[in-house]
Amino acid sequence: MTVAKPPQSERIPPWRDERFLRMGTQIVSSVLMLFLIYWAISNFIAITQQRGMPLTYRFLKEPAGFPISESYIPYDPTMSFGRAFRVGLTNTLVVSITGIFFATWLGFFVGLARLSSNWLVSRIALAFIEFHRNIPLLVLLFIWYFGVFVKLPPVKESITLPGPLYLSQRGLYLTWPRLTETGPLFIAFLTAGIAISVIAFKVLRERRIKTGQNTYYLPVSLALLIIIPVIGWIAAKGKPFWVDVPVLQGFNYQGGLRLSPEFAALTVGLTTYTAAFIAEVFRAGILAVQKGQVEAARALGLPPAQVLSLVVIPQALRVVIPPLISQYLNLTKNSSLALTIGYQELFAIGKVTINQAGRAVPVFLMVMATYLAISLITSGILNIYNRRVQFIER
Amino acid sequence: MNTTSDSVTPPAPPRMLEWIQKNLFNGWLNSALTLIALVFLYFVVVSSARWAFFTADWRPVTTAPLLFLVGQYPREQLWRPGLSMLLSTFMIGISWGIWPRYLKAFSIFLVVLLAGMAIVPLETPTITLGIRAAFLAASLLIYAGYLLGRSKFVNARLAVMLWTVIAVLISLVLLPGIPKSSALPSVPTTAWGGLLITLLLAIGGILLSFPIGVLLALGRRSSLPVVKVFSILFIEVIRGVPLVTILFMFSVILALFLPAESRIDRILRALMGMVVFSAAYTAENVRGGLQAIPPGQVEAAKALGLNGFQTTTLIVLPQALRLVIPAIVGQFISLFKDTTLVVIVGINDLLGVGNSVLKLSPEFFRLQMEVYLFIAAIFWVFSYFMSYASLQLEKSLGVGER
Numbered sequence: 001m002t003v004a005k006p007p008q009s010e011r012i013p014p015w016r017d018e019r020f021l022r023m024g025t026q027i028v029s030s031v032l033m034l035f036l037i038y039w040a041i042s043n044f045i046a047i048t049q050q051r052g053m054p055l056t057y058r059f060l061k062e063p064a065g066f067p068i069s070e071s072y073i074p075y076d077p078t079m080s081f082g083r084a085f086r087v088g089l090t091n092t093l094v095v096s097i098t099g100i101f102f103a104t105w106l107g108f109f110v111g112l113a114r115l116s117s118n119w120l121v122s123r124i125a126l127a128f129i130e131f132h133r134n135i136p137l138l139v140l141l142f143i144w145y146f147g148v149f150v151k152l153p154p155v156k157e158s159i160t161l162p163g164p165l166y167l168s169q170r171g172l173y174l175t176w177p178r179l180t181e182t183g184p185l186f187i188a189f190l191t192a193g194i195a196i197s198v199i200a201f202k203v204l205r206e207r208r209i210k211t212g213q214n215t216y217y218l219p220v221s222l223a224l225l226i227i228i229p230v231i232g233w234i235a236a237k238g239k240p241f242w243v244d245v246p247v248l249q250g251f252n253y254q255g256g257l258r259l260s261p262e263f264a265a266l267t268v269g270l271t272t273y274t275a276a277f278i279a280e281v282f283r284a285g286i287l288a289v290q291k292g293q294v295e296a297a298r299a300l301g302l303p304p305a306q307v308l309s310l311v312v313i314p315q316a317l318r319v320v321i322p323p324l325i326s327q328y329l330n331l332t333k334n335s336s337l338a339l340t341i342g343y344q345e346l347f348a349i350g351k352v353t354i355n356q357a358g359r360a361v362p363v364f365l366m367v368m369a370t371y372l373a374i375s376l377i378t379s380g381i382l383n384i385y386n387r388r389v390q391f392i393e394r
Numbered sequence: 395m396n397t398t399s400d401s402v403t404p405p406a407p408p409r410m411l412e413w414i415q416k417n418l419f420n421g422w423l424n425s426a427l428t429l430i431a432l433v434f435l436y437f438v439v440v441s442s443a444r445w446a447f448f449t450a451d452w453r454p455v456t457t458a459p460l461l462f463l464v465g466q467y468p469r470e471q472l473w474r475p476g477l478s479m480l481l482s483t484f485m486i487g488i489s490w491g492i493w494p495r496y497l498k499a500f501s502i503f504l505v506v507l508l509a510g511m512a513i514v515p516l517e518t519p520t521i522t523l524g525i526r527a528a529f530l531a532a533s534l535l536i537y538a539g540y541l542l543g544r545s546k547f548v549n550a551r552l553a554v555m556l557w558t559v560i561a562v563l564i565s566l567v568l569l570p571g572i573p574k575s576s577a578l579p580s581v582p583t584t585a586w587g588g589l590l591i592t593l594l595l596a597i598g599g600i601l602l603s604f605p606i607g608v609l610l611a612l613g614r615r616s617s618l619p620v621v622k623v624f625s626i627l628f629i630e631v632i633r634g635v636p637l638v639t640i641l642f643m644f645s646v647i648l649a650l651f652l653p654a655e656s657r658i659d660r661i662l663r664a665l666m667g668m669v670v671f672s673a674a675y676t677a678e679n680v681r682g683g684l685q686a687i688p689p690g691q692v693e694a695a696k697a698l699g700l701n702g703f704q705t706t707t708l709i710v711l712p713q714a715l716r717l718v719i720p721a722i723v724g725q726f727i728s729l730f731k732d733t734t735l736v737v738i739v740g741i742n743d744l745l746g747v748g749n750s751v752l753k754l755s756p757e758f759f760r761l762q763m764e765v766y767l768f769i770a771a772i773f774w775v776f777s778y779f780m781s782y783a784s785l786q787l788e789k790s791l792g793v794g795e796r
Binding site for chain 2: 022025026029030033040041043044046047048050116117118119120121124130131133134135136137138139140142143146147148150151333334336337339340347351354360361364367368371372375376
């Protein structure tokens with residue numbers, strides 16, 4: 001019996017050779033992409049030459065010539081476009097960080113309220129979440145800005161809240177602590193105190209874990225945390241701060257911290273909107289910790305505080321952190337909607353710059369690259385943190 | 395002898411007082427919380443009801459309902475958006491009959507909504523009897539389509555073909571019209587507006603971004619380095635920048651990279667921006683589903699002799715997509731909400747109409763709260779029922795259960 005031998009020298013035809021097909025697909029797609037890019041760029045060069053706007057960044061040094069209503073670094077219209085751009089960036093960062101701070105806390109409490117055994121509290125939290133999750137952020141911002149903050153009474157009849165905090169058309173005026181001459185000294189002591197106590201806590205706890213002898217790491221670090229700032233307080237002659245209270249003088253308030261209506265509306269809108277999403281994140285995180293974990297921890301005799309800090313929170317964080325990162329990034333990106341209500345952040349300033357300098361593409365590339373950099377840096381930092389809280393499996 | 399039979403009584407039904415005590419007043423902390431919540435609720439409900447019924451001035455909403463529906467679309471051509479609505483509701487009905495699990499909840503919601511629109515008590519001359527009849531007909535057509543879809547005359551393939559034909563017909567012929575024709579005079583897109591644009595952008599964005607997103611997700615997991623790198627770059631860049639910048643790129647910057655004489659309609663440009671943005675997010679959702687498919691499935695498919703294309707379309711994708719339905723519906727809802735951003739590039743969508751209604755009359759100047767709350771309510775109703783329908787769908791498909 002003879003077995004039909006497969007023909008030895010038969011070569012696979014190229015249209016069925018997988019290696020060939022793979023290479024072919026890649027070459028064709030690369031050529032198509034490159035051709036598309038070449039075509040777009042040649043069009044662009046033709047248009048720019050026709051209109052006379054070269055693709056350089058030299059205009060960044062020219063005076064900007066437009067005013068910016070609020071800025072956290074010194075700015076006036078005689079300064080350069082580059083400076084204006086940096087003002088926009090700081091404005092974006094300030095509103096994002098403020099929003100992230102408040103949204104995290106509000107979201108945390110709404111998430112807890114949603115899990116409350118109290119039916120009424122849980123329903124109110126649900127109503128808050130469902131209201132914000134199902135309407136567009138832009139509409140919410142319009143409601144807060146045009147519906148609330150623009151409609152506030154004039155300065156003379158401003159609403160006074162405890163603090164004192166004054167609400168009027170001109171914005172929010174809050175009482176704000178400010179540093180005196182000796183203030184920086186106290187701040188230095190305070191930072192040093194926090195740093196030293198954290199280091200002491202880590203080093204002493206490490207020794208406790210390694211050697212087993214009681215190093216009293218908690219009382220020692222707490223004592224350091226209190227004593228060093230107190231020394232600083234005495235060194236600052238007991239007056240590191242003074243309280244800046246807004247006072248009505250003439251047609252406006254003097255002193256205090258002023259928040260513009262635009263900033264206030266944007267912060268409130270971004271905060272409540274994102275908090276609704278963050279509440280769901282926290283709720284999912286807390287629900288993800290199995291009941292058995294808590295029961296087991298109690299059975300081991302851990303006190304309630306340790307059940308929370310050693311068992312529940314580490315496991316909940318593991319579920320919470322990744323979606324929380326994306327909510328923070330969403331908030332930062334959503335702050336670009338500020339241009340519709342007149343808060344001049346990165347995108348709004350970019351748009352004005354395009355109108356003023358007439359160079360759409362370079363400005364636009366800068367704006368996109370900046371947002372991309374903010375996103376990548378934030379997610380990078382938080383991913384490192386995330387890797388530390390994740391349990392190592394298998 | 396059976397003595398216990400008469401002493402056993404069925405458990406008493408839970409009484410209201412007991413329920414209240416158990417859920418609201420167990421312990422002093424909870425009682426305090428309940429009292430605070432009640433006071434809070436009382437003030438919120440009373441003050442908002444007082445505002446809505448006495449203080450608020452709803453004239454900007456009630457005087458111009460047609461503006462909110464179709465914008466400046468010529469009033470003598472209203473039958474065209476009307477016919478579009480009837481055609482699409484009929485198709486929704488047919489699809490409900492064919493895929494009841496996916497569309498039941500949403501279709502019933504539409505039936506009720508459209509019937510409600512037909513009888514809404516508004517005494518304005520602009521809402522003619524014909525318009526009301528159209529809404530009522532649309533509502534009935536969904537049900538008629540459902541009956542047809544359940545019968546043997548139509549199957550899924552025919553429905554998909556019909557959908558494609560009707561979508562092309564509506565968006566390219568019926569609404570824009572044909573230049574220099576008397577029956578269908580062309581209506582420039584600058585005249586379109588309101589809910590018409592919002593729905594066109596949302597539905598167009600969903601239908602176009604979904605296949606692109608699936609392709610990108612497959613590309614990201616491809617073993618071909620060029621395809622993979624391109625997909626990753628595309629997805630990460632788009633996800634790293636705000637939607638506003640992408641819309642702006644398509645509406646302003648894109649023209650600089652095209653031949654000088656070419657012109658793309660501005661609504662189309664906005665749609666392209668929405669599609670590109672949504673596709674990147676859909677891709678990440680789909681990738682999550684793809685990663686959840688155990689490799690044994692692919693190996694088994696290969697062992698059966700399926701080629702790569704068949705493995706992907708017949709084995710991997712159906713399972714992966716089923717897993718990510720909730721995430722994708724969530725993405726669709728956010729795309730629907732994000733259509734409001736086209737206001738920034740000057741398109742007159744629902745929110746844009748809201749802005750222009752405020753300028754209709756000096757009396758409306760300070761009525762922003764009313765107008766924006768009205769728009770928020772429209773978005774809320776649609777989004778809420780989309781997420782409700784997705785929840786029902788999850789239950790019926792048993793996603794997350796074994």
